[in-house]
Amino acid sequence: MTNSEFTKPILLYGSNISYFTGKMENYFKVKEIPYKQMVLAYPKFEKTMKEKVGIHQMPAVVLPDGRWMTDTTKMIQWFEGNLPGKKIIPGDPIQAFFAFLLEDWADEWWWRTAMHFRWHYAEGAHFASRHLSEELLSSIRLPIWMKKIFLTRRQRNGYTTGDGITKENIKTVEDNFLNLLKNLNNIFEKRSFLFGNRPSIADIGFSGPFFRHFALDPVPLEIIRQKAPKVLNWVSALWNARLSKIDDDFEVGIPNDLEPLFLEIGKIYLPYLSSNVDAVKQNKTKFDFKLGNTYLKNARYSQYRVWCLKELRNHFQNLSEKHKVQVEILLKKFECWEPLWRDDNLPLSDFQENELPFKADRKMLGVNE
Ligand SMILES: N[C@@H](CCC(=O)N[C@@H](CS)C(=O)NCC(=O)O)C(=O)O
Structure with a gap:
């Protein structure tokens, strides 16, 4: 595959305040790979991701030939291996x-x-929950204040107080x-x-x-x-x-x-x-x-x-x-x-993640799996 095959931009589905979407964007920018950042609102995004790559997480990349991809680490390795030009993986x-x-x-x-810094502090939680309510939950017919409460609770229970952080x-x-x-x-x-x-x-x-x-x-x-x-x-x-x-x-x-x-x-x-x-x-x-x-x-x-x-x-x-x-x-x-x-015999599931970046078996943390 050559860079010229990407005359049609790659699609990058994800929020523009998301950790891993931001990582993928930095990669595409540095490598000058044309891409278009898009948002697919919930619940459609979740359903489509599960159909296309097996689990739901952000971002998703859709290649010009229609294939869907997930997992920034493996996607980047795939692009590095399949595109010509200078590499971000050191040659040494x-x-x-x-x-x-x-x-x-x-x-x-x-x-x-x-x-923690985003969701623990009210200032961060107000900003991010409002942004995400409008960006990702636009097709859900509920008042913004309710979406904000839902999102803040979800993220705290999933990723801050629900992932080891206490007073x-x-x-x-x-x-x-x-x-x-x-x-x-x-x-x-x-x-x-x-x-x-x-x-x-x-x-x-x-x-x-x-x-x-x-x-x-x-x-x-x-x-x-x-x-x-x-x-x-x-x-x-x-x-x-x-x-x-x-x-x-x-x-x-x-x-x-x-x-x-x-x-x-x-x-x-x-x-x-x-x-x-x-x-x-x-x-x-x-x-x-x-x-x-x-x-x-x-x-x-x-x-x-x-x-x-x-x-x-x-x-x-x-x-x-x-x-x-x-x-x-x-x-x-x-x-x-x-x-x-330290550990012998890592407890992996059968063939775990063998098909990345086109199919994933597990989310980073098992929130709402
Ligand atoms: N290892 C994955 C992690 C992707 C990930 O966890 N993304 C977050 C958003 S930045 C997500 O979608 N979380 C799913 C959720 O909150 O349910 C990658 O490198 O792409």
Whole structure:
């Protein structure tokens, strides 16, 4: 397939304040893939998604030949594999491995924090629930105030208080965000993107939490303005970047200032994925996770995130022997090695997600499945 086959734009169905729709848009912009963002109101969107790809989630991409796709991670890998031109997946297999690790962390860990800042604070909840009522629920004949209450409850029960956040741990969730900002600001003081002056899949991953959430919702936006203004530069630099016009290459190796991010992944994220594996094995739909200052009470289990862990392992297994040795050394240095392999026999369902990006088996979190 060539870029010229996309003379007819790709359709991107999703809300324009959605985390993963924003991630996909950043990818299309950076790669200059023509697309048209569209909204299909509920309940039609949910019904159509289930028919076309098996589950309902945002965004959906419809190719010019009529095929429907889902899951940003696998869709991006599909486009990278099928289109010519410069890639956002680094050519150096070691960098590519660590860029995929950052993408996964951005997709799966920062979701809860993004939902917290949007839905916990009345200011964010008013803005987002009004927007979504008008954008997605336009064909439902109920007053706006009722739709707003419905949406706010749904999102809190599904993704904030319903996914491990309590009065007692709000501060640690927010401190974790401040720490991320500090680390990112430090990086973007020195260069435009995570691996150099050229965007990678890791930047696209982080556009999920930042583009339509942290840099849009009133409470986190003000925090970023005050504490990490360079992060705002990065958000707009990514949105405006056009890979075909960028001659810079990635830096050589793994830049030192990414180390604090990988240490966080090793200390918190991978152990969290392992606790999720335990919960899925025991068929516990809710579980507690406590590690250092991080504490989640009744976090929602995720069959999808078991597969995410498997994908990370596959990225490692697919390396050459020489690169495996080098990646292992780095993973040990970042305290990621042991938790990456902690669990034997991942509790995946038969053929789970094998048909992505054209058919999905599980939602990220099993809300209203
Ligand atoms: N892994 C999926 C996650 C997509 C996802 O969870 N999208 C959210 C909106 S940003 C969603 O549709 N959630 C479904 C729901 O709330 O029921 C991807 O990368 O596309």
